Amino acid sequence: MGLLSSDLQVAVAFMDAEHNELIRVLVALEERAAAHDRSACQGLLDDFRTRVDAHFAHEESLMSKHGYPGTRAHAEQHALFAQRLEVLYEDPVLVLAPRQLVECFQAWFALHLADSDRRLAQWLLAQNLVPTSTPARSG
């Protein structure tokens, strides 16, 4: 089973899988940050940025392909996060404090997954546009 808590799963297979990978990189980043392993953190940040870009592009291409009504607002949230990621990434003070970076990413993801991504997932599933993933059993 993945790292996504059940309240962050959206039941769309590709979204849950990609979110899970992003969380996996964040967890690794947090561990390396705790160990003050700066070069590993740098590599993980690169990995995270690449995966975030690919994931956002994946969601956005589906939204525009199928005419999702919330496409613009959703894509704007992605763009803001990507911008923030660039700024944080280039800010040496924050790169020296990767734990704060990780906390900031996790907070954003929890919010975005629980709200915008959940709404998108429900819409995609209601239209039968994507395969569902089996929800994890809690408890």
Ligand SMILES: [Fe+2]
């Ligand atoms: Fe997402």
Ligand SMILES: [Fe+2]
């Ligand atoms: Fe999204």
